[in-house]
Amino acid sequence: MSDTDDSGVLVEHETKTGDQSAPAVVVSDDEVEALTVDEKIDSGPGKEEDDDAAATDDEAKPQALQIVSIGSEKDAYAFKFEEEKLQAILSRVPVGWDVSIVSVVGAFRTGKSFLLSWFLRYLYQVQADQKSDATNTEPWYERIESLGNEGFEWKAGSDRNTTGIWMWSHPHFIETGKEHPTAVLLVDTQGMFDHETTMSLTASIFGFSTLLSSYQIYNVDKRIQEDNLQQLALFSEYARTAVNDGIEESKKEGDDNDLPKPFQKIEFLVRDWQHFEDEEDDEDCEAMEKSMEKYLQTAIADRDAKDLQDTRQQILSCFANVTCYGLCHPGLAVTKKKFSGDVESIQPLFMHLLDRYCKRVFSPDNLEAKVIHGRTLSAAELGSYIQAYADMFASGAKFPTAATLLEATASANNTNAVHLAVTAYKEEMDRIAGPRCSNYVRPEELQEEHGMIRSKALTVFESVATFGSRNSIDQAKGKFLDQVEDNFQVYESLNTGRNPLAGMETYLIPLAIAAVSAILRWFTDLTCSSHSATCRASSEVLHHIYMVVFFFLLIVGATKAQQIKQILTRFRTALEVMSDGSSKNTKND
Known part of the structure; x- marks a missing residue:
């Protein structure tokens, strides 16, 4: 794997093999429910959902849900945010657990949905193996007769299949060595570069997916071409400018090298890579993987031409980690319209490489929680950001200016800051004068506690609201203080009701x-x-x-x-x- 050092130079790290190829530890829904005491987590059909944002009966079955639909040319390809569907997904993540978003983006008809469906099969199969007492040495993919179409919808042929942005309805919970497993969300995106997709829409889809994900897989055909890099750099530079401007405006200090990179990981997945050996043993596969890293070094290395050099510098300054992997062609049978997912028709080498790639993607060493401005996001915070980013394209798929992106990110960040601070205030006040309390607190003591807890909550707000203009932060602070006072009136009323002299x-x-x-x-x-x-x-x-x-x-x-x-x-x-x-x-x- 590779990332960049402070000077923007691509640095190669040792690619882990052996232990890294072990299956991910996927926690079942029943185990998740046992690990959570205060939250009720829906784990699929047959279980009740108490949350107001719960999925409907049709959505209870694990399936891909469209969280963003895209209009037509008549409405300038406007994005429509499906809030209820997103909340139905995020409500399945326990409070306080990390969230990792694996998203696949790329040209149309290059197998993005096909790949994600295999990801699902891998995760479900590993989970089933871990729950089973029997020892099975047979590879997981050899126990599957057909991929079917029960995951992300896919089909062979040349016509576009996926439109909009889709997310799998049920998170997968993977052990990463932390206190709680990490909730992994899989995201599929509309294919780009076809005759129906404008350049503005292409940039919008790519940008939205990049903003959303913590692990972005850029699906490219046969090799990393210069236009692939240019498309990636186009959005990345706008985003980097917006993030840096926002942090500089709020802090009024710091140089560009000290600023965090706005995005976490981009991985070029080269499909139909032609330079593989025909052997399937792990030693040859490891050599192939190392050759892909060298290929990335070559593709993204500095060029003499200034525009080519700028393209690479923009990418390296925007992503904390840039990596590359390759999959061989799955076989001619897969390209035919009548192909329905029969595993026997797929080239064995492709399945072997796919197995290694699944283990690589969902390895605890590779999975990262979604982070924005150095803060790990909760599921609720992630929802605020997704809504803010989708709203940028609500009037049409026009590539956002840096100022628009800055405003959307700052708005979502401030909303989350208010929510976290008010929650911190309520948690402390609930212990003193909440609905479950029975003791009466003298009014002057309650006022004193309110003042101290409000100060602590204000510290929480200020630690999160570090992005955007001072005016926007001050407005959010005013909302926080108003909500605190409104909540205090409720606590005063509850406490008055416990006054031993009341009603006598x-x-x-x-x-x-x-x-x-x-x-x-x-x-x-x-x-x-x-x-x-x-x-x-x-x-x-x-x-x-x-x-x-x-x-x-x-x-x-x-x-x-x-x-x-x-x-x-x-x-x-x-x-x-x-x-x-x-x-x-x-x-x-």
Whole structure:
């Protein structure tokens, strides 16, 4: 594998073999559910989904879902974001788990959907092998009779098949050595460079896929051509400018070499590579893989012509890791329209290389969580970015300016900053005065806790909102503070409801009336003459008053015994609160 050093020179790293070729550890949906305590994860047909963004019955079965549809020439090929479908997918990722997005982009009819369907077969087969107690030494692909069309839709022939952007509905969870497995999302894209796709639409599809992915596979035919590099550089330079401008504007410092590269990994997958040996043993395959790395070094090496040199520098300055792999031709049978996925019709060498490539792509050493501006994104944050990027093309597939891309990225980043900060505030306040709390907190103490927790949450916001203009960050900060105050009013209301003195006037007022009536009657009986009609009438009235109150309280007590018990408990708590307050005031004095 290769990446670039600080000077922009391609650096070759040792390509791992042997252990790297071991199958990925794919965690089953049942194991994911067992690992999560607070979140309910839907794992396919037959299980209930409690989340509001859950898939419909038709979407419960694992399948490719279109998250972005693309219009026609009449509406300038406008992108339409399918929010419900994306949320149905992302809702299956447990909160706090990393997300890796493997996306395939390239010319039409070069086997992108075909490749992704094999990725799915590999992941499902490895998962099945891990759940089985039986030891099976037979390669996974030799146990498959036909690829079928149950994955990403594909077909042989020359007509375009995939339109828009598609994502597999169920994440695959792969152990990467971290606390939790990484959720892997597979993305298929509309083919480019056909007679129906304009250059603007081509750039838009390529750009959207690159913004979305953490592992971008650039599917090229037979060799890496100069136009492949130029198409990649076209979008990359705009993106690099936007990201760098955004960071510089928010930090007002730093030189270009210190800025993070906007994208993580690009891998040129050369299809129908013709320079392979016919042997299938691992030693020859390892030699082939090393030759592909050397081929990449040659293809992307510096050129004398300035425009060719600029193209390569743009690519190297935008991607943290640039690699290359090759697959031989799968056989003439695969190119025929009647081909339906029969594995026996596929060249054995292709299947052997495909096996090695699947293990390479889904190796823990190669899988990276999606990162933007140095921050690893959660599934919810990823959804905000995807929506922001899709909205850039909502009015037509026109290649976005750097300013537009900057604005979209900054908007999504600020939205995520507000969400994370408010969530941090609510988590702390829930422990003090949330719905599950039973203790009453004195108002001045609650206000003090609110101030401290708000300051901590503000620190969270400022640590995330580091991208974009100061004005946009300040606006997001205002939204955060408004949401915090709105939430605090809710906590105040909940706390007031737990006030031990609240509602006691219903019982204390009648008791006070009865007590006053009894005292007045005793006083009138003591001071008035027994022969006075007025005194006798007053005494009887007072007697009736406290008797009515007595029977009223008796009836209430009989019907609301449990509430009376709670009132007595509140009364005792109130005495403790008042006693505690008095002792604190004494200490302060």
